[in-house]
Amino acid sequence: MSQEILYTVLLLVALGALAAIILYWVSQKFKVQENxxxxxxxxxxxxxxxxxxxxxxxxxxxxxxxxxxxxxxxxxxxxxxxxxxxxxxxxGKEVQEKDPFVAVVKCAGAIGVRVHTTNYDGAANCSIASDLYSGERGCSDGCVGLGECVDACDFDAMYMDETTGLPVVIEDKCTACNACVTTCPKNIIDLWPKGKRDKKIYIACVNEEKGGTARKECSMACSGCAKCADECKYDAITVENDLAKIDYDLCKLCGKCVVACDVRNIVADGFKPEMIDKLAEKREARLEKEKEAKRLEREKAKAEAAAAKAAKEEVSDKSE
Amino acid sequence: MLLNLTKKLKRFHKGGIHPEENKFSAAAPITELPLPKSVTIPITQHIGAPAKVVVERGDTVKVGQIIATHEGFVSSNIHSSVSGKVGKIDKVMDSTGFKKMAINIRVKGDEWEESIDRTPDLIKDISYAPDEIIKKIMEAGVVGMGGAAFPSHVKLSVPPDKKVDHLIINGVECEPYLTADHRIMLEKPHEIMVGTHILMKALGVPKAIIGIEANKWDAIEKLAEVAKDYPGIEVQGLRVQYPQGGEKQLIEALLGREVPSGGLPFDAGCVVHNVGTIYSMYMAVQKNRPLIERVVTVTGKDVKTPSNFSVRIGTPISDLIDAAGGLPENTGKIISGGPMMGKALNELDIPIAKATSGLLLIPDEKAHRQEVYNCVRCGKCVDVCPMGLQPVELSLLSKGKDLEGVKANGIMDCIECGSCSFICPSNRPILDYIRYGKSNLKKAPK
Amino acid sequence: MSTQLLTVSPSPHVSSQLTIPQIMRAVIFAMLPALAISVYNFGLSAIIVTLTAVVSAALFEYVIALYLLKVKPNLMDGSAIITGMLLAFNVPANLPWWIVIIGSAVAVGVGKMSFGGLGNNPFNPALVGRVFMLISFPVQMTNWPVPTFAKVDAVTGATALGALKEGLLLGKTVPEIMPELPSYSDMFFGFQGGSVGEMSALAMIIGLIYMLWRKIITWHIPISNLVAVAIFSGIFYLINPDRFASPIFHLMTGGVLLGAIFMATDYVTSPFTHKGMIIFGVGIGLITVLIRLFGGYPEGVSFAILIMNAFVPIINKYTKPVKFGTKPVKL
Known part of the structure; x- marks a missing residue:
């Protein structure tokens, strides 16, 4: 009995040793030289x-x-x-600091904002749907809403908002890895500097159609009216192909463009609502003032014209 | 005669399916649709570069007048299909599902270009040289009318290093529901024969075969009868099997030759044209009549009078549907083309294009995909794939964006016939993902 | 003019009418004749075992899908019912109910759901359950009840295969043993001992014909499997008829027909292509015969199928369909 145990143990030990030797030899033989x-x-x-x-x-x-x-x-x-x-x-090398970025969704065409035209009934994948046709909702440039970006995100930093049908970026989790940006077939996701105190301003639209056409399909569409560009003192906003674009390198985050937009489609992330309200009030007041000034000017001009006329009449009277 | 034909029905040998045929409109003669109030003619109705608009808003045009010229070789002329005044030239939704440039023309009268021969007489003598024939076809804006809309003159310009010995005429119409080609074969047999002779002359080939599936027996008999007077043309019956109308499948069925992977019919010594295209070519060459109208089947289970209409290009589909008894109350989907490869349309104002072979109205209860189950690896998709691919594999690799993998498994050989999605018992969107893989592969940097 | 929105989807816009629930239902129909024979032979106990297996398999699938895999359970695909039925078909009719439930748990839990559910399992779940029970409860699993209407009462508590193996071990020759076993016609109609579903060759063949007619399966796996069993056992029979039983005996006893028709043809665990299916079927036939003739167990179908299941990926790899356009063009 004891002999049997002994032989068993010995045999196993021998087998183990043999396997170890073979493994060691193989690992040495196939070792990859690495830096x-x-x-x-x-x-x-x-x-x-x-x-x-x-x-x-x-x-x-x-x-x-x-x-x-x-x-x-x-x-x-x-x-x-x-x-x-x-x-x-x-x-042992040098590296420069780079500003952190996050992904932003440049489409505000939520459910209800865009006209619902058809029902899509294929594989639930944005690229497949957008290769097939212009989409369930008006504005063929806008978000497809099937969440391919959410699937592409490795960091659980995105989710689909069920009420709007648009993806939302959770900024704290977003690593700006670019996966959603390259995945989106409509190119509506962009990387944007995280900004000081998470403040950033961007235009939530990529539609390049003419103002009227675009608005017919989506009430939030950028019509290219350039009011925002007029407002910007830093030349950060340009309007091309009926679409306004913000250059984040030039933007000083003053927020004035935000309130200039008719459809309020310039997103001011990280701004306090009160501040925007204040800006709006200021703009309102300024516009009022300008209007007033214009009115005064017009009145003045009128008065002057009247005075001139009167003077003329006087002259003609005198000449009589 | 009949026995002789049944004996040698041919078919393609790899894969294939048998969807329900539902050819409701097979007995409906081709009828001329009344002129529409206005037409919208897209400038991209073909594969290749969009045509260049040469008219302006407010211009008066005649039927058959060029309104957009081809840009480059792989492109096609666009002619006005009506007479009237040019309206808006703007982006409109067309049958591709996207907004594209199109020319709107308000119809006034029916004034034709003088050069067009509008008599119904058959002209049998071919008085043009091969290069003149190809030029005439190119000028008439003829494109493949079976659905692909590839400019026909390109298909006729055989590269000098290729030898073509057979012209194949595709009268298969393997798509369920559609009957446009069937009716053309029945009603215009002589025109098809002359058209075939024209192409034989243009290509310099001694032999042409017309392939027709056995579910159009009357057409086989008719054409076989007529073909006796036209040397070099043979009519061949084919066993019903989808996708026999695919170029590659048809060549294999008729001649036993497989077009090499990535190759064209030229590489198998063939040129393939659809019967509808042949008819348009006859009109273009013998009658100077550009491609301004086509035969469109309007059909569906609930359509009152399934019909075959001869329609001017650019007519809104709603006109055709009205003429076929109106839009059924429960319509859930409108398909341009057949149910296997056709495109679902998103509006009722979409204009008829050169390649619109039919309008299929599907009731809402049949318009949706069915519940999807897990793949059970039954291999049915592998079994039915006419290209000898493994759709299940391709679909999974595509979904995982494995571009190397899809390429190695021959994704570019896929003809998108849809047999795999059709047969899948789990209703999986196999073809959807194969297309996804294909488009990702095309987009990927080389 | 209807007001509803049009549906837009990629082509094709029609699909075949044969879907998963219908296929599963057809397979269940195909198994009913065998179940009927079993009820005739063993009475109520056959029904009890089958019901226990089906209900427990469905229950385990539901619970595991919901609470462990956290996906929507889909019993309507019918696969759990088939797994349960096949499991019951592979056990003696008098198997205690708790063993049946354990078998179901292993079949569904380990055999299927642990790989991610329907379609992902490399091995036939019912066979995983059966082999587990055979190894864990060898006594109960090899103690078959005597058929109620058995004409021959020589077989008590063992199948014909078991009796043959036992007899051979005792040094008897095949011709000596054969008279003690049921006649071929009894085997054909199902008047013999055995597991719930494997007694009647006739019932199996009816099931096969039904499934072929409904185009649920193709002939490739069952026929190649049966032919292989016949050929390989025939070779040995010709070499030494005293030592080896005839091919007809091998075809009609034990689980050969059940395996070839219902187990090997499982979509999930069989190859894609017809060529692959034939290799698969022949492989099962060969291994079955080898185990039966030379192995320790009297029956080898379950092991044969499980072994060949493991080879499916490699069979698939080497039997890819020939791509169109690879044939050289002859002008």
Missing amino acids: PKLEEVMDALPATNCGGCGFAGCSGFASALVNADDLSPYHCPVGGNEVMQEVASIL
């Missing part, structure tokens, strides 16, 4: 493999970083400046 820094960089990266850096995954990005002479073209949006600093210190 030791690569592993360190890999550890520093967030390992989300989201592709936001432009590479297929973190390992591709890491090897690019290790082999790069200059780190400035590379940025990990998920890890942000912190991680890039760490990577730079591992590699």
Whole structure:
């Protein structure tokens, strides 16, 4: 009995040892020579493999970083400046700070705002629907509403708002990895600087059709009236193809354009409503004042004309 | 004669399905639709570059006058289908489902270009040289009328390194419901024969085969009878099987040749044209009549009088539906073309285009996709795929955006016939995702 | 003019009428003749075992889908019912109810839902359950009740296959054993011992014809499987008829027909292409014969199918359909 146990144990030990030797030999034989820094960089990266850096995954990005002479073209949006600093210190190189970005949805064409024209009944995928036809709702440039961006998000930073039918970005979770931006077949999602105290101003429309046509399909559409551009002192807003665009590098977040928009489709994120109200009041007051001034001017002109006429009559009277 | 034909019914050999035929309008003769009040003629009714508009708002045009000229070789002329005054030139919803540039013309009278021969006489003598024939076809704006709308002159311009020995005339009409081609074959057999001879001359091929499915037995008999007077033309019956009307399937069925993957019919020594296109070519070459009208089937289970209309291009579909007894109360979907490959339309004002072969009105209860179940890997889609692909695999790879994978599995060979989605017992949107994969692959940087 | 909005969807706009619930219903119909024979042979107990298996399988599927997978349970696809029925078909009619329930739990829970539900399981769930029960409860699983109307009472508590194996182990020759077993006609009509669903060859063949007629399955798997069993057992029979039973005996006993017609043809766990199906069927036939003739168990169908299930991905890989346009053009 004891002998049996002994043999069993011995046999197992021998088998184990043999397997260990084979495994060791194989691992030595097929060992891949790696830059030791690569592993360190890999550890520093967030390992989300989201592709936001432009590479297929973190390992591709890491090897690019290790082999790069200059780190400035590379940025990990998920890890942000912190991680890039760490990577730079591992590699002994310099890296510049970059402003954090978040995704914004440039469409305000919610359910009810756009005309409902047909019912789509195919695979629930925005690209498939938008390849098929102009869409369930008016404005073929607007959000399809099937949530492909939400599916593309690796960070649970988006959800579909059921009442509006539009996607919503949860800014705290958004890493600006660009996945939703490239996924959206209508190109309505854009990356925007997170801004000081999370303040940002953008135009929630991408429709380039003529004002009247666009408004017929969506009551929130940008008609290209350029009132916002007139309001902007910093030349941050340009109107092209009946669509206003904000250049975030020039925008000083003053908020004046927000209240200039007829349909209030310039989104002022992170602004207090009171501030917007105040701006609106100010604008209202200014417009009133301008109107008043114009009226006065008109009256003055009228009075002058009357005076001139009177003077003329007087002259003619005298001449009689 | 009859026995002789039954004996050698041919068919294609890979995959295929048998959807319900529902050819309600098969017995309805082609009737001329009254002139509409106005027409809207899109400038892109074909594959290739949009035509260039050459009229302005307020111009007066005649029937057959060019209103947009082709831009480049793969493009097509657009002619006015009516006489009247040019109205708005703007973007309108067309049968592609998108807003595209179109020319609106308000109809006034029915004044034709003088050069057009409007008599019904058959002209058998072909007095043009091959290159003149192709030029005339190009000028008349003839495009493939089976649905693809590929400019016909391009299909007739055989590259010098390719040898073509067969002209194949597609009278298969394998789509359920549609009967436009069937009626043309029955009513214009001589024109089709002369048209075929014209193309044989243009291509310099000695042999033409007209392929017709056995569910159009009267057409097979009629054309076989007429063909006796036209040397070099053979009529071949085919067993009913979808998608036999696909170019590649038809060539395989008739000649046993497989067009190489990624290749064109030229590569199998063939040129394939639809009977409707042949009729338009006859009109273009022998009668100087550009492509300004076509035969459209209006049908559906609840349509009062399923009909075949001869319609001017640009007529709004609502006119056709009214002429066929009005829009049934419960209509849930309107399809331009057949139920297998046709396109669902989103409005009633959409104009008839050169490639609109039919309007199919589907009642609401049949207009929706059915409940989707898990894939049970039954392999039915693999079984029916006429291109020998694995649709289930392609669909999954496409969904996962594995572009390498879809390419390796031959996604670009897919002809989008829809057999896989049709047969799937789990009602999975297989083809939807294959198209998604295809478009992602096309968009991807090379 | 109707006011409702038009529906727009990608083509095709029609679909075949044969959908999953209809297929599953047809399979259940096809199994009814076998169940009827079983009720005739064993009375109420056959119904009780079947019902227990079906109800528990459906219940486990529902609960697991809802609470573990957190997806909408879909019993209407009917797959749980079929799994339950097949499980019952593979056990003796007098199996205690609690073993049936354990078997159902393993079949549905481990065999199917652990892989993500219908369509994702590599192995036939009913067979996973059956093999689990066979290994865990060998006594109960191999103690078959005597048919109520059995004409031959030589077989008590064992199937013909079991009796044959036992006899061979005792040193008897096949011709010596055969008279003790039910006649071929009894086997054909189902007057023999065995699991709930596997007694009558006739009932199985009726089921096969029905499913072929409804185009639920193609002939490739069942026929190739049966032919393979006949050929391989026939070869051994010709070599030594004293040691090996005839192919007819092998075809009509045990689960060969049940396996070939109802288990191997499971869509999920069989290959896509016809070529692959034939390889799959032949493989099952060969392994079945090898286990029966040389293995420890008297019956090998379950193991054969499970083993071939494991080969399905590789069969699929090597039997891809030939793409159109690969044939050289001959002008």
